[in-house]
Amino acid sequence: xQGLSAEVRRGAIPxxxxxxxxxxxIIFSQGDPGDCWFEVVSGTVRTCHFHIDGHRQLTxxxxxxxxxxxxxxxxxxxxxxxxxxxxTRHPVPNIEPGSLGQNRALERALDSANQCIFLLGRxxxxxxxxxxxxxxxxxxxxxxSIPLPMTRSDIADHLGLTIHTVSRTISGxxxxxxxxxxxxxxxxxxxxxxxRAIAGEEMGAAIDNMGVMRPRRSFGGQEAGx
Amino acid sequence: xQGLSAEVRRGAIPxxxxxxxxxxxIIFSQGDPGDCWFEVVSGTVRTCHFHIDGHRQLTxxxxxxxxxxxxxxxxxxxxxxxxxxxxTRHPVPNIEPGSLGQNRALERALDSANQCIFLLGRxxxxxxxxxxxxxxxxxxxxxxSIPLPMTRSDIADHLGLTIHTVSRTISGxxxxxxxxxxxxxxxxxxxxxxxRAIAGEEMGAAIDNMGVMRPRRSFGGQEAGx
DNA sequence: CGCACTCTTGAGGGAGCTCAACATTTGTGG
DNA sequence: CCACAAATGTTGAGCTCCCTCAAGAGTGCG
Numbered sequence: 001x002q003g004l005s006a007e008v009r010r011g012a013i014p015x016x017x018x019x020x021x022x023x024x025x026i027i028f029s030q031g032d033p034g035d036c037w038f039e040v041v042s043g044t045v046r047t048c049h050f051h052i053d054g055h056r057q058l059t060x061x062x063x064x065x066x067x068x069x070x071x072x073x074x075x076x077x078x079x080x081x082x083x084x085x086x087x088t089r090h091p092v093p094n095i096e097p098g099s100l101g102q103n104r105a106l107e108r109a110l111d112s113a114n115q116c117i118f119l120l121g122r123x124x125x126x127x128x129x130x131x132x133x134x135x136x137x138x139x140x141x142x143x144x145s146i147p148l149p150m151t152r153s154d155i156a157d158h159l160g161l162t163i164h165t166v167s168r169t170i171s172g173x174x175x176x177x178x179x180x181x182x183x184x185x186x187x188x189x190x191x192x193x194x195x196r197a198i199a200g201e202e203m204g205a206a207i208d209n210m211g212v213m214r215p216r217r218s219f220g221g222q223e224a225g226x
Numbered sequence: 227x228q229g230l231s232a233e234v235r236r237g238a239i240p241x242x243x244x245x246x247x248x249x250x251x252i253i254f255s256q257g258d259p260g261d262c263w264f265e266v267v268s269g270t271v272r273t274c275h276f277h278i279d280g281h282r283q284l285t286x287x288x289x290x291x292x293x294x295x296x297x298x299x300x301x302x303x304x305x306x307x308x309x310x311x312x313x314t315r316h317p318v319p320n321i322e323p324g325s326l327g328q329n330r331a332l333e334r335a336l337d338s339a340n341q342c343i344f345l346l347g348r349x350x351x352x353x354x355x356x357x358x359x360x361x362x363x364x365x366x367x368x369x370x371s372i373p374l375p376m377t378r379s380d381i382a383d384h385l386g387l388t389i390h391t392v393s394r395t396i397s398g399x400x401x402x403x404x405x406x407x408x409x410x411x412x413x414x415x416x417x418x419x420x421x422r423a424i425a426g427e428e429m430g431a432a433i434d435n436m437g438v439m440r441p442r443r444s445f446g447g448q449e450a451g452x
Numbered sequence: 453c454g455c456a457c458t459c460t461t462g463a464g465g466g467a468g469c470t471c472a473a474c475a476t477t478t479g480t481g482g
Numbered sequence: 483c484c485a486c487a488a489a490t491g492t493t494g495a496g497c498t499c500c501c502t503c504a505a506g507a508g509t510g511c512g
Contacts, residue, residue, distance in 0.1 A: 049340070049343070049344065053426055057343060057344065057347040059343060077340075110336065110339065113336065113339035113343060114285070114302065114339065116343050117285060117339060117343060117346065118275070118277075118283065120343065121283040121386045122281055122283075122386045122387075157347075160346065160347045160348045200277075200279055201278055201279070
């Protein structure tokens, strides 16, 4: 439980607690017990899986208003502050595992994981980066400009690419007039429709509904005998 | 709710129900309400995300004793029978969202998603297929031989590869003396250690602990001021 | 026996990784 | 505030891996 202040760690404060983390600080680590969840008041947080070979997989970014952290700890992810961040910490009642915030956090984690799977599965670099930018724009409620508080390395480890490919792809979008960069951390959306076309028709829909997709039959689908 | 027998669909039977599905049948579809979860009595089940562009992503395989299906339905995945399968269906109480089976299914879904992310993130075809075989061997509790009830297409859509690459990779393993095939659906593990070496040191550990990994610091990790 | 489906294998090409160098930004100490 | 160092980001060249296209082999079913 490194990363938590002393009084929080020893559990002296039972109710929701406000915590501040500085850029790069660990909020919780892989293997920690999952006895609390968090809400982002300000700043950005990433959840990561670290692998022995040094390979890092980011499973989600969390912005203002997002919740995270129920399923982790008892599970196998860590959380770190991408920027200076203010969080509220909420204890998880041991007895009653179905609290509202916990469920919200669980849903959010599953959403994040599914989104991650979507981004990683059989899509090329252009599709991944375009989708990532659109998701970030949507999440940050910034219709025209997208802050990118995370590093290229973070983006790469989230999308399953190298920083080189991420950088090249973004530069390509700038050259095509789809976006503009004001420094590496601020992106202005020039042609959202063009980006959507690259991300794929489906990604556009997925971003609109944030995870709700059209059902589609694969086989005949005859009734099952019981 | 196609795929469920009539009496189940209209909710006449409140308690756990035994259902049989035939190979290829749909258990539930994307968009169905998530009002029940399932346990596999026998057979194999896959959960899928279908995308508009025709691309299919399998997020998990479920074998005897596995549970699945809480988070789907209200979410965006479908479940289908890979082989003839017998399942038990369990209603989810609307009021009390924290039942034991539901939590098991939620944990299982998250495990599956994380495993999927692991397989998809920055690993080459050899690593993915080797890891997949090892996971299947572990899950099916078959130390020497691995039944592969799913098609190459299922494996490909799970690993984010083409059927060609899956087939070529498996053939390569046979040629290297790592495995033997007795027909496409039965694989004998000749050199598990060799496979582990290919999957990566870490994958070996991950399979042993099934998801529990060593924590690892990324930055200084100084205490947070509250 | 023929059809349909799955699986396997080969040849060629392109997307993205690796290696390398340079530019830019950020942080630190004098 | 400036000088320097360190970290981060950008860009290029070459090469590898896997996808695409194509054809053939094995299997189950009517």
